[in-house]
Amino acid sequence: DIQMTQSPSSLSASVGDRVTITCRASQGIRNDLGWYQQKSGKAPKRLIYAASNLQSGVPSRFSGSGSGTEFSLTISGLQPEDSATYYCLQHNSYPFTFGPGTRVDIK
Amino acid sequence: EVQVVESGGGLEQPGRSLRLSCEVSGFNFEDYGMHWVRQAPGKGLEWVSGIDYNSRSIGYADSVKGRFTISRDNARNFLYLQMNSLRPEDTAVYYCAKDMNHWLSSFDFRGQGTLVTVSS
Numbered sequence: 632d633i634q635m636t637q638s639p640s641s642l643s644a645s646v647g648d649r650v651t652i653t654c655r656a657s658q659g660i661r662n663d664l665g666w667y668q669q670k671s672g673k674a675p676k677r678l679i680y681a682a683s684n685l686q687s688g689v690p691s692r693f694s695g696s697g698s699g700t701e702f703s704l705t706i707s708g709l710q711p712e713d714s715a716t717y718y719c720l721q722h723n724s725y726p727f728t729f730g731p732g733t734r735v736d737i738k
Numbered sequence: 739e740v741q742v743v744e745s746g747g748g749l750e751q752p753g754r755s756l757r758l759s760c761e762v763s764g765f766n767f768e769d770y771g772m773h774w775v776r777q778a779p780g781k782g783l784e785w786v787s788g789i790d791y792n793s794r795s796i797g798y799a800d801s802v803k804g805r806f807t808i809s810r811d812n813a814r815n816f817l818y819l820q821m822n823s824l825r826p827e828d829t830a831v832y833y834c835a836k837d838m839n840h841w842l843s844s845f846d847f848r849g850q851g852t853l854v855t856v857s858s
């Protein structure tokens with residue numbers, strides 16, 4: 632099975648900051664990776680698909696990059712409403728696997 | 739508008755069975771893969787199972803393989819998850835998710851989930 636790791640596990644940043652979350656796969660997954668945002672008590676929401684494609688309706692301050700085994704999600708200009716937990720997901724091979732999540736708090 | 743409504747959750751004893759249902763509308767169900775994802779209380783997301791558009795490709799998490807069965811009824815627009823030999827660690831909110839392709843690939847969540855509690 633492909634294992635996904637994320638770093639950091641949590642972070643605290645100020646409004647307007649640039650924030651980067653990293654996701655690593657235990658083996659190459661091409662660009663078969665998505666990023667999800669989950670706010671407290673809500674269902675997850677996809678932000679990015681195919682590693683770097685922005686989901687329709689998602690603010691352009693979110694961006695994704697990477698291929699193979701290393702990926703990143705960047706929030707350029709953190710907003711109060713971005714306080715959430717962020718997960719990566721690999722869908723290259725069964726079983727699909729999520730990363731453990733990164734909690735983002737606003738200072 | 740894509741709509742997904744999960745149902746069938748509840749309290750069940752260890753070793754018993756439950757069947758979850760997911761009724762969809764707003765898109766051609768028969769053209770898309772579908773998934774189940776769960777989240778235990780206070781924990782992260784776990785992909786449980788996925789089924790492609792014509793039920794020929796199916797995958798399961800190691801934690802449920804041999805106990806859970808995913809299926810779909812394209813005529814009625816329903817996705818199912820038959821959960822047998824339930825364990826306390828199966829306690830979670832279960833979400834139904836729509837793939838963006840007919841094969842299994844990236845997916846998104848549209849429902850609010852259904853809570854399954856396994857306890858004696």
